[in-house]
Amino acid sequence: MYLEITTRFRDALAKHIRAKYHLELPIVLERPPKIEMGEAASPVCFELAKRLKRAPRQIAQEIQNALPPVPGVAKLEVAGAGYLNAYFDRGAFWEAAQTEAKSGDRKDSQNRLSHKIIVEHTSINPNKAAHIGHVRNAVLGDTMARTLRQAGRNVQVQNYIDNTGVQVADVVIGFLHMEKRTPVSVKMMAMEPRFDYYCWDLYAKTTQFLAENKEQAAKLRGDTLKAIEEGRGEEAEVGQVVADAIVTCHLRTMARLGIFYQLLARESEILHLHFWDLAFAKLKETGTIQFVTSGKMAGCWVMPWKEEKSGVNAESADIKNAEGTEEEENTQDKIIVRSNGTVTYVGKDIAYQLWKFGLLGKDFHYSKWPKAPEGEDVWSTTSGENDPHAPPFGAPAKTVYNVIDARQAYLQDVVAQGLRGLGHAEAAENSIHLSYEIVALTPRCAAEMGYELSPEEAKKPYVEVSGRKGLGVKADDLIDQLEAAALGEVQQRHAEMTPEEQKSTAHAIAVGALRFFLLKFTRNAIIAFDFKDALSFEGETGPYCQYAVVRIRGIRRKGVEAGAARVAVTPETAQKFLAGTEGNGLWEVLLAAGSLDYAVDAAIVAQEPAFVAKYAFQLAQAFNNFYHKHHILSEADEQKRAFLLGLTELVEAQLVRALNLMGIDAPEKM
RNA sequence: GACCCCGUAGCUCAAUCGGAUAGAGCGCCAGCCUUCUAAGCUGGAUGUUGUCGGUUCAAGUCCGACCGGGGUCGCCA
Numbered sequence: 094m095y096l097e098i099t100t101r102f103r104d105a106l107a108k109h110i111r112a113k114y115h116l117e118l119p120i121v122l123e124r125p126p127k128i129e130m131g132e133a134a135s136p137v138c139f140e141l142a143k144r145l146k147r148a149p150r151q152i153a154q155e156i157q158n159a160l161p162p163v164p165g166v167a168k169l170e171v172a173g174a175g176y177l178n179a180y181f182d183r184g185a186f187w188e189a190a191q192t193e194a195k196s197g198d199r200k201d202s203q204n205r206l207s208h209k210i211i212v213e214h215t216s217i218n219p220n221k222a223a224h225i226g227h228v229r230n231a232v233l234g235d236t237m238a239r240t241l242r243q244a245g246r247n248v249q250v251q252n253y254i255d256n257t258g259v260q261v262a263d264v265v266i267g268f269l270h271m272e273k274r275t276p277v278s279v280k281m282m283a284m285e286p287r288f289d290y291y292c293w294d295l296y297a298k299t300t301q302f303l304a305e306n307k308e309q310a311a312k313l314r315g316d317t318l319k320a321i322e323e324g325r326g327e328e329a330e331v332g333q334v335v336a337d338a339i340v341t342c343h344l345r346t347m348a349r350l351g352i353f354y355q356l357l358a359r360e361s362e363i364l365h366l367h368f369w370d371l372a373f374a375k376l377k378e379t380g381t382i383q384f385v386t387s388g389k390m391a392g393c394w395v396m397p398w399k400e401e402k403s404g405v406n407a408e409s410a411d412i413k414n415a416e417g418t419e420e421e422e423n424t425q426d427k428i429i430v431r432s433n434g435t436v437t438y439v440g441k442d443i444a445y446q447l448w449k450f451g452l453l454g455k456d457f458h459y460s461k462w463p464k465a466p467e468g469e470d471v472w473s474t475t476s477g478e479n480d481p482h483a484p485p486f487g488a489p490a491k492t493v494y495n496v497i498d499a500r501q502a503y504l505q506d507v508v509a510q511g512l513r514g515l516g517h518a519e520a521a522e523n524s525i526h527l528s529y530e531i532v533a534l535t536p537r538c539a540a541e542m543g544y545e546l547s548p549e550e551a552k553k554p555y556v557e558v559s560g561r562k563g564l565g566v567k568a569d570d571l572i573d574q575l576e577a578a579a580l581g582e583v584q585q586r587h588a589e590m591t592p593e594e595q596k597s598t599a600h601a602i603a604v605g606a607l608r609f610f611l612l613k614f615t616r617n618a619i620i621a622f623d624f625k626d627a628l629s630f631e632g633e634t635g636p637y638c639q640y641a642v643v644r645i646r647g648i649r650r651k652g653v654e655a656g657a658a659r660v661a662v663t664p665e666t667a668q669k670f671l672a673g674t675e676g677n678g679l680w681e682v683l684l685a686a687g688s689l690d691y692a693v694d695a696a697i698v699a700q701e702p703a704f705v706a707k708y709a710f711q712l713a714q715a716f717n718n719f720y721h722k723h724h725i726l727s728e729a730d731e732q733k734r735a736f737l738l739g740l741t742e743l744v745e746a747q748l749v750r751a752l753n754l755m756g757i758d759a760p761e762k763m
Numbered sequence: 764g765a766c767c768c769c770g771u772a773g774c775u776c777a778a779u780c781g782g783a784u785a786g787a788g789c790g791c792c793a794g795c796c797u798u799c800u801a802a803g804c805u806g807g808a809u810g811u812u813g814u815c816g817g818u819u820c821a822a823g824u825c826c827g828a829c830c831g832g833g834g835u836c837g838c839c840a
Contacts, residue, residue, distance in 0.1 A: 119780065121779095121780060121781085121782075122779090123779075123782060123783090124779080125783075126783055126784070127783090127784090130783080134782090134783085136781095136782050136783085136821085139782080139820060139821075140820095142820075143819095143820075149820075172783080173782095173783055174783085174820075174821090175820090176782085176783070218839095218840070255840075258839080258840070259839050259840075260839075260840075263839095311838090314839095315838085389838090390838075392838090393838060398836090425765090425766095425836065428837085428838050430838090431838040432838060433838075435838085437838075437839085437840085438839080438840050439840090497840095499767085499768070499834075499835090500834065500835065500840090501835090501840070502767070502768090502834090502835075503766090503767090503835055503836065504835095504840075530768080530769090530833095530834090531834090553832090553833090554832080554833085555833090561839095582802070586800080586802085602802085613776080613777090613788090614775090614776070614777095615776085615777080617768065617769075618769090618775095618776070619768095619769085619833075619834095620775095621775080623775090625789095626775075626789080629788095629789080629802095630802050631788090631789085631802055631803090632787090632788045632789060632802095633776090633787065633788040633789085634788085634802085636802055637788095637802065637803085639802085640800080640802050640803075641803090643800070643802090644799075644800060644803085645799095647799060647800060648799045649799090650799090651799050652799080655799095691779090695779055698779085699779075701779095703777090704779085707777075707787090710787085710788090711787090714787090717803060717804070718804075720799080720803080720804085721795095721803075721804045721805080722804090724798070724799070725799060726798090726799050727798065727799080741799095762800080763800085763802075
C-alpha cells in the first residue's frame with residue numbers, strides 16, 4: 094500500500110514539475126520524522142529553488158496549490174524550509190489495506206511470465222559439514238529468492254556443487270592415502286548419518302598432513318585432482334561418493350531451516366558435458382585468456398588483469414601503461430588453466446555463467462536427485478540420461494544473483510571480465526555478486542569451542558572460521574542447541590502440549606531465532622558470532638516477532654470463544670478512529686502493516702534482505718506497543734472493538750507474510 | 764606496496780539518491796502480571812557519527828588528507 098501511494102505521489106510530482114517548470118528531476122521521497130508531519134515528504138523544492146533561483150517555500154506553496162489530487166493522499170502541506178508533506182487518507186488506506194491483506198500477492202504478476210531470475214546460493218564445497226558461515230549464505234540467498242517471488246518475479250534457485258575441486262580432492266587424499274581405505278569402505282561410511290562430521294575432521298587432518306609434506310602434497314593434489322576431473326580411477330570414484338553423500342547432508346541441514354533448491358548444478362557436468370571445453374575455446378579465440386610461456390606461470394592459461402577503465406580514469410591508465418611500467422606485469426593476472434591442464438574454479442564458473450544466460454549453446458542433462466530430504470522435487474545435472482520431465486532449466490536468465498562472500502570479490506570480477514571478453518557485456522552487467530561479509534567467532538566463542546588462540550588472535554575482535562583448521566560452529570550443532578533451548582522454554586510454558594507439539598514449536602522458534610539473527614545484520618557487517626547473542630529469544634529477534642503473531646492468534650481464539658459478533662467497519666468508521674492525535678497511535682500500526690510492499694521493494698532495490706528483518710521487527714514492535722495500550726476483547730464500543738480486531742488481523746496477515754519471506758513460521762502458541 | 768570494506772551510545776548494530784531533532788536491541792537503574800500469553804510494556808542515563816579540511820540550502824552519508832581495524836592480491840575457493 095505505502096509503496097503504491099508514494100509511487101503515485103512521486104509520479105504526480107514529476108509530471109507536474111515537468112509540465113510546469115520544464116525540468117526533469119529525480120523525486121526524492123522520505124518518511125517525515127514524526128507522524129504529525131504526514132506520511133511522505135519530498136525535499137524536491139530545494140533542488141527546484143536552485144534551478145529557478147527562487148525561495149523553496151514559495152515554490153512549495155505553488156506546487157501545493159496546483160498539484161492535481163493524488164488518490165490516497167488527503168492533503169498536501171508545506172513544512173519546514175520548503176518540504177512538501179503528503180498526508181494520507183487514513184480511511185481509504187484502511188479499506189485498501191484490508192483488500193490487499195486478503196488478496197495476498199502483489200498484482201504485478203506479469204513479471205512472473207517475463208524474465209527469469211536465477212539465485213545461486215549455498216554452494217558449499219561438498220567435503221565437510223556446513224558451518225554457520227555457510228548458513229548465512231543460504232539464508233541470505235533464500236530470503237532474497239523469497240522476496241523476489243513476493244514481488245512477482247520468476248525465480249529459480251540453484252546450488253552449485255563444486256564436486257571436482259581441490260577441497261574434495263583433499264578429502265579423497267585423506268581417505269585413500271592417510272586412512273588407506275578402499276572405495277567400498279568409503280561407500281559404507283558415506284551411508285552413516287554423520288558422514289559430514291567425519292569429513293570435517295578428516296579434512297582438517299589432511300590439510301595439516303599436506304602442509305607438513307609440501308613437496309609430496311603438490312604432486313598428490315595435482316594427480317588426485319586430475320583423476321577426479323577426468324573421472325577415472327579410485328580417486329574419481331571416491332570423490333563422487335564423498336561429494337554426493339555430503340551434498341545429501343547439506344540438503345538435510347538446510348531443509349531444517351526451510352531452505353530448498355530447484356537445481357543442483359554440478360561442476361563435474363561442466364567438465365563431462367564439455368561446457369568448459371566450449372568456453373575454453375571461445376576464451377582462446379577471443380584472446381580473453383593467453384598462454385604463458387615463461388616465468389612462474391609458464392604453461393598456464395591466464396586472464397590478464399585490466400585496471401578498471403571507466404570514464405576519465407581510462408586515459409590516465411593508458412598513459413601510465415604507455416610510459417612503460419609493463420615490466421613488473423602479471424602479479425594480478427588470474428590463472429584459468431593450470432600448467433597440468435586442470436581448470437580453476439573461475440574457469441568453470443565462467444562456463445557456468447555463460448550457461449545461466451543461455452550463451453553457451455549447450456544444455457545439461459537432468460535427473461531427479463534421489464535423496465531429497467523431505468521428498469520435494471530437487472533436480473540435479475547429470476552426464477547420464479536426460480529425464481524428459483525435467484523443467485526447462487536451460488532457459489536463459491535475464492538476471493543472476495550469485496550469493497558469494499566478500500572475499501571472493503576479485504574472483505567475481507575476473508568472471509565478469511571473462512564474460513565481457515567474450516562480448517557479453519550485458520550478461521556481465523546482469524550478473525550480480527550478492528556479496529556479504531563473513532561470520533567470524535568472538536575470541537571467547539573460539540575458546541569455548543576448544544580452539545587454542547595465539548596471543549595476537551586473542552587481541553583481535555574476532556577469529557575467522559576455518560574449515561581447514563576445523564574451526565567453526567557446525568550448522569547442525571547450532572540448530573540442535575537452539576532447539577534444546579527453545580524446547581526448555583516451551584515445556585515450561587506449555588505443559589498441556591503433546592511432546593510432538595512442543596518439539597515442532599521449539600523447532601519453529603529455533604529457526605526463527607537463527608534466521609533472524611543472520612538477517613538482522615546488513616550484508617557488509619562482519620558477524621562476530623557468540624552463542625549468547627545467537628541463542629537470545631528476546632529483543633530484536635525472530636521469536637520476538639513470532640510472539641507478536643502468537644498473541645494475535647490468542648486474541649482471535651478468545652474472540653471466537655466469546656462469540657463476539659463482528660460488525661462491519663466502514664472506511665468512515667475507520668477514519669474516525671484513526672483521526673487526530675488520539676488516532677495517531679492506531680494509525681502508526683496501520684501504516685506499518687501497510688508498508689510491507691515498500692520494505693520488499695527497498696530490499697530488492699538495495700539487494701539487502703536485512704530490510705525485511707527490520708520491517709518485521711518494527712511491525713511487531715508497533716503491535717506490541719498497541720497491544721499494551723488497548724484491550725481489544727473488553728472494548729465496550731462494538732464498532733471500536735471490530736476496528737481494533739480488524740487492525741490486529743491486518744497486522745497478523747502482514748507479519749506472517751514478512752516472516753515467511755525470511756523462512757520463519759509463526760507457531761499457534763509459544 | 765596496490766586495491767576494496769569498515770570506524771556511529773558501555774557492547775552489537777540501524778539510519779531508504781545527501782534531507783527535518785542520528786535510532787534500535789543488549790546491558791544498567793526504576794516501575795508494570797486476579798483482565799486478549801511478561802519471549803512483553805513504560806520511564807531513566809549514555810553521542811564532538813575516528814581526526815582535520817572541502818563541496819552543499821542541507822553531510823554519519825559525497826570529495827581530499829590523515830589515524831585505526833579488517834579483507835583481497837595463491838597453479839585454494
